[in-house]
Amino acid sequence: MEILNHIKNSANKYPNKVALKFKEESITYNELVKRFDELGANLSKWLNNFDYPIGLYIPNHPDFIVGYYSLVKAGKVTHLVDAKWGRAELSNLIENVHLGGFLVRTEDVYMFPLLDQVEKQFTNNGLTLLILEPAILSNELNVERLNGVISCRYSSGTTGTPKCMMYEEKNVLAAARNWSESINLSHEDIVYCAAYLTHGLAFNTSILAPLKVGATIVLHSDVTPRHVINTIKKENPTVFVAFPVLYDLLTRVNGDYYFPQLRICVSSGTVLHESIKRKFHSKFSIVISDLYGVAETGLSILNQSDDYQSVGFPLKNVSVKILDENGDEIPQGSLGEVSIFTESRSKAYYNFPQLLEKQLSNNYYRTGDIGYLNQEGKLYIKGRKTDVVDVAGKKVDPHEVENVLRELNGVTDVVAFGAKVSEKDSQILAVALITDGSVTRKDVVNHVKKTLVSYKIPQIVKFVDSIPRNNNGKVLRRELQSQVSKEYQNGGV
Incomplete structure (x- = not known):
């Protein structure tokens, strides 16, 4: 092959x-x-x-x-x-x-x-x-x-079942090519990967791309901030790949550091707040490069500038359009749905036939994110259309958590959602439950812990008398998010 x-x-x-x-x-x-x-x-x-x-x-x-x-x-x-x-x-x-x-x-x-x-x-x-x-x-x-499929990764499903994204060899090759050409990766590079290899960020930047050009890959054994800094000192990487949560933690380490050989620090997986980027730049004299992309397309947009409001320009061999509800391209500066064309896109979902294909408009994948392109072709994201929760770079399907909690004795209704609770605009997982009065927060945490991975354990547990829904029975998640976020910030949850 x-x-x-x-x-x-x-x-x-x-x-x-x-x-x-x-x-x-x-x-x-x-x-x-x-x-x-x-x-x-x-x-x-x-x-x-x-x-x-x-x-x-x-x-x-x-x-x-x-x-x-x-x-x-x-x-x-x-x-x-x-x-x-x-x-x-x-x-x-x-x-x-x-x-x-x-x-x-x-x-x-x-x-x-x-x-x-x-x-x-x-x-x-x-x-x-x-x-x-x-x-x-x-x-x-x-x-x-x-x-024709060689590998599969997972994206959050709508019922607790992950969507299985299928990739042919040409898709994996395209992802490596797009990345390596965009940052001029070479055999002289040392790539320090502090992200999970199953995640698209690591898989597309830190495996085939460096191996293809003869670079060296350093894999993490410990992602505590002090260990990461010591590894950078010891291994002298030129490229550093990590999730936003690690960059946040690194800004809190005492002292200032200078790593002249480190030419690019890459972040992806969830929103990295401007305040963290500024603190990181002040401490390490390096601008964090944001990589934007949805799971289905792979990494597609790179921001290497200090324009912290933008997610940047398309990678090499990637094209971006902003489409209206009818799938027609709209003028620069107008808000619409961010849509991406790239050969790195997943072929389809194995277990949800035609679902991915329905998101295509003339081979452009409609991401569900709302944004616009400026006159230079730089992309700005202004909102999301999905309920999936980003927890420290991990995608959590709230329906999966809900299904697990519905099996807990005493729970009569439940909804899981992401709550923004800090200046960084990061999300944490929250649940609102209706119970018979016998269930405690400890019961909720322990029940989820027995069944699901640790990052799917809710950090906020709120017991309510009713869950807000519209006339069609759909949960009003934004109403819950707003309520819980305010209460959390005021110390009431």
Whole structure:
């Protein structure tokens, strides 16, 4: 495959150069190719006549990258699965997006949430393939729909089921090309990735793009601010990739720092408030570069300027239009729906046929965000049309949280939503509940904690007598958001 050939070309040019670093561990380009060639060959044998996709269930570690390219070499559709997800979330994937197994680190097998439902295990060089029992495999697998697909990532669904975004090789290649050409990435770069590799920010900026040009990737082992600063001092990265919450924390570290080799700091995943950007620039003498994009299109817009109101200009090979409700392009300066054309866009949702396609207007993906382009072609975002909550760069589907809480004894009605509670305009997850009076905040937190990953635990729990709805029964989330935000700021929640 072309993807693997790009990495092998880098190995031919820089055979003994470090490709991946993690703590004190280093893997050269030659070693990387050897590892994914060997494991890929074994996976081909182990998965012969097994059509189900495989979930890559590995935390940020070189093994994630080795495992991904091994599955690509084996010709298997690879799902990028958050390694913090638990039993309920993995079972949901098996049922709704039809996973048939998982690739995990051998040392982590004992912690795998569904170990009791594994039929076979195969191990090679520190990685273990877990094949699930036939009884729990879905009989609705659509092999034809996966034709040409090499990997899948997830976007929040509307019913607690994640939308499975399918990517062909050309989409993954385009994402790497768009990014590397836009920032002139080269073999001299060192990319320090402090974001999760399953997230589009990391996957599109910090895996294929640097490997394609022969750069070095440094993966995080600890994202506490002091450790991050020490890693920057030690590794001398030229590119730093992180979620907004980490930039916020870095501004609070005592002292001022100067990292002359660091040419770009990239943030994406949620809104990074202007005040944080200014504090960061004052402390580190670096302007944070915002990357904008929705999950379906991948990263599309880059702001490398100190115009903190804008999200910037389109990346190389990306085109942006502002459309009205009829799908017609409107003049510069006019507010409309931000729509993006890029070859990095997901092919479709596996488990929601035609849903993504309905968002297309002449091959431009309608993002659901409202904004405008100025005369220079710079994009400004003014609002969102979705209910999905951004929690420190993680997308949380409020309906999933609601479904879990409805199973808690004593809860009669519930709504989950994002509340803006600080100067940074960041969101935290809140829930409003109607109960029989027997439920406490601790009960709510513990119930969610048993079922979902930690960032889906509500930080605000509000007990109410009624939940505001319109005449059609739709929850008036904005009314709740406004009420809870004011109460929180006044210390009343």
